Amino acid sequence: MSFQHVAIIGLGLLGGSIGLAVEAHLPDVKTTGYDADPAVRERARARNLCGTIADDPVEAVRDADLVILCVPVGAMDAAAKAFAPGLLPEAVISDVGSSKLSVSQSLAKALPDHTIIPAHPVAGTEESGPDAGFSSLFHQxxxxxxxxxxAAEGQIANLKSFWQGLGSTVEIMDAKHHDLVLAVTSHIPHLIAYTIVGTASDLEEVTRGEVIKYSAGGFRDFTRIAASDPVMWRDVFLNNRDAVLDMLDRFLGDLALMREAIRAGDGEMMFDQFSKTRAIRRRIVEQGQDDARPDFGRHDHE
Amino acid sequence: MSFQHVAIIGLGLLGGSIGLAVEAHLPDVKTTGYDADPAVRERARARNLCGTIADDPVEAVRDADLVILCVPVGAMDAAAKAFAPGLLPEAVISDVGSSKLSVSQSLAKALPDHTIIPAHPVAGTEESGPDAGFSSLFHQxxxxxxxxxxAAEGQIANLKSFWQGLGSTVEIMDAKHHDLVLAVTSHIPHLIAYTIVGTASDLEEVTRGEVIKYSAGGFRDFTRIAASDPVMWRDVFLNNRDAVLDMLDRFLGDLALMREAIRAGDGEMMFDQFSKTRAIRRRIVEQGQDDARPDFGRHDHE
Structure with missing residues (x-):
């Protein structure tokens, strides 16, 4: 028995995209939405992100058999407590947060009588807010x-088929392992990008205008993910601290070796390291996880 | 009096793109090309990258009034010595290397009797070789x-108008300042990308398959520039050592502050830092240096 009525709490990029994707791919599933910000609810209504947008979190979840929290991971607890009184006893609670161990614990505490099955769609853009969502965000x-x-196998299967319905491929994973995998594939890349963009902005010898002008040499690629939502990312680093620090320290160790190779003029070490990395790119493209066109296809658009 | 006959030495992404861009935008300018690798010359002939492809560097530069070296910066000296006997006395020598101080010095030593005006088009993709070039690479x-x-003002003006003819906007800069600006906008981003892709490939707890699968969380953006030509980049780091180490140490200092904020759970510091970086992205897009579409327009292609 798959889900018939999905309540979406938080109507930014992810929540809005879920609403639009359900409408596009699972038209028989009813959607209600809520966002704590009245201006976001207004935009959500204008864009028809959900079948109904409620002005009250309790109303939004009433009769829903699946509730998906799409708020920053630090806001899960408060959001869950706000809608708790409206929940059906059998409702399944899920989310889209980028860290899973702490979310799992905080939702279990906030809603001790409910089934909680956390989830993380590995998808997004640098945009945020109710105007950013689109129905194909989860494709491939x-x-x-x-x-x-x-957790009951049947409910896991229902959540799996929900996400498959939106175009995703689903993987079941232990929350702790998830947090380690995402630390390296997502959290550290964002941390590095935020940092280098900050470093470049604060130089005295090189002006900000120069950094912007000559960004096509590589820097601009980092500015995309450094334009992501600051609240969401602050919460990720506050909630996945141990895995992030672990992976960050390995990166710092490797960077120290690279620094020493540059200092010592060790061209052989650099060539070896730089030659290893092409294969990864090729496999990412082969597996449909990135655009095969050079330069992300930027030139096709000119 | 602008250039009439351009010799292109090295027929990879940059050299090939110059040949194609001259044909597309400056059809009255004659091009001859040479590459030390016979297989590259064959592909260059098949793709008509230049009007003529010579099998001998001395033949390639004969009668050329502009010679552009498009080889890795560590190979400039040998390439220049190889074609030197064929040069017209009045020929201007230029290049497309990513570091300028060391190139300028090594070309001045290799060709002491010629006018050398180094240049650096800030353009490229992660692809390399004779099949990678295209005529619009330098647009905008x-x-x-x-x-x-x-250096004679008239010759500088000629080189400027040549690059403007290919669609670029030209800036005149001191070589040392160039090397500092490019260290931050291009060299450090490449170094970081190569390093994090290496770190992610070598983990024990997270498999390479997992890194590839979940790369859409941010990591994939880094793999693009980490797929760039290893020889070219080795040479950049060997030849722009001081500026790269200077900028790398500032980045490392900022990353240490970020690490401490995560360790201490300092959400305010993170929020402040993450909020500063969006403005830079916006200005890069406004100034036409990157694609305005979310996610580099990847979703438009699906």
Whole structure:
């Protein structure tokens, strides 16, 4: 028995995209939405992100058999408590947060009588807010479900088929392992990008105008993910601290070796390292996880 | 009096694109090309990258009034010595290398009797070789010219109008300042990307397959520039060592502050830093240096 009525709490890029994707791919599933910000609710109504937009979180979840929290991971607890009184006893609670261990724990605490099955669709853009969503965001992207011990197989299967319905491929994973994998594939890349863009902005010898002008040499690629939502990312680093620090320290160790090779003029070490990395790119493209066109196809657009 | 006959030495992404761009935009200018690799010359002939492809560097530059070296910066000296006997006395020598101080010095030593005006078109893709070039590579991109003291104004103006003819906007800059600006906008981003892709490939707890699968969370953006030509980049780091180490140490200092904020759970510091970086992205897009579409327009292609 798959889900018939999905409540979406938080109507930014992810929440809005879920609403639009359900409408496009699962037209028989009813959607209600809520966002704590009245201006976001207004835009969500204008864009028809959900079948109904409620002005009250309790109303939004009433009769829903699946509730998906699409708020920053630090806001999950408060959001869950706000809608709790409206929940059906059998409603399944899920989310889209980028860290899973802490979310899993905080939702279990906020809603101790409900089934909680956290999930993380590995998809997004640098845009945020109710105008950023689109129905194909999850196409050909992975969605990782991290069920707690003892979660009913039937409910896991329902959540899996929901995400498959939106175009995703689903993987089941332990929450702790998820947090380590995402630390390296997503959190550290964002941390590095935010940092280098900050470094470049604060130089005295090189002006900000020069950084912008000559960004096509590589820097501009980093500015895209450094334009992501600051609240969302602050919460990710606050909530996945241990895995992020672990991966960051390995990166720093490798960067120290690279620094030493440059200092010592060790061209052989650099050539070896730089030659290893092409294969990864090729496999990412082969597996449909990135655009095969050179330069992300930027030139096709000119 | 602008250039009438351009010799292109090295027929990879940059050299090939110059040949095709001259044909498309400056059809009255004659082009001859040479590459030390016979297989590259064969592909260059098949793709008509230049009017004529010579099998001998001395033949390639004969009668040329502009010679552009499009080889890795560590190979400039040998390439220049190889074609030197064929040069017209009045020929201007330029290049497309990503570091300028060391190139300027090594070309001045290899060709002491010629006018050398180094240049750097800030354009490229992650592809390399004779099949990678295309005529619009320089459109809306900056080209930085770094004339040595005493270079004739008329020749600088000719080189400027050549690059403008290919669609670039030209900036004149001191070679040393160029090397600092490019260290931050291009060299450090490449170094970081090569390093993090290497770190991610070598983990034990997270498999390479997982890194590839979940790369859409941010990592894939780094793999693009980490797929760039290893020889070219080795040479950049060997030849722009001081500026690269200077900028790398500033980045490392900022990353250490970010690490400490994560360790201490300092959400305010993170929020402040993450909020500063969006403005830079916006200005890069406004100034036509990147695609305005979310996610580099990847979704438009699906």
């Amino acid at each position: 992207r992975w969605c990782i479900i991290t069920p707690p011990d003892g | 991109r900056w080209c930085i010219i770094t004339p040595p003291d005493g």
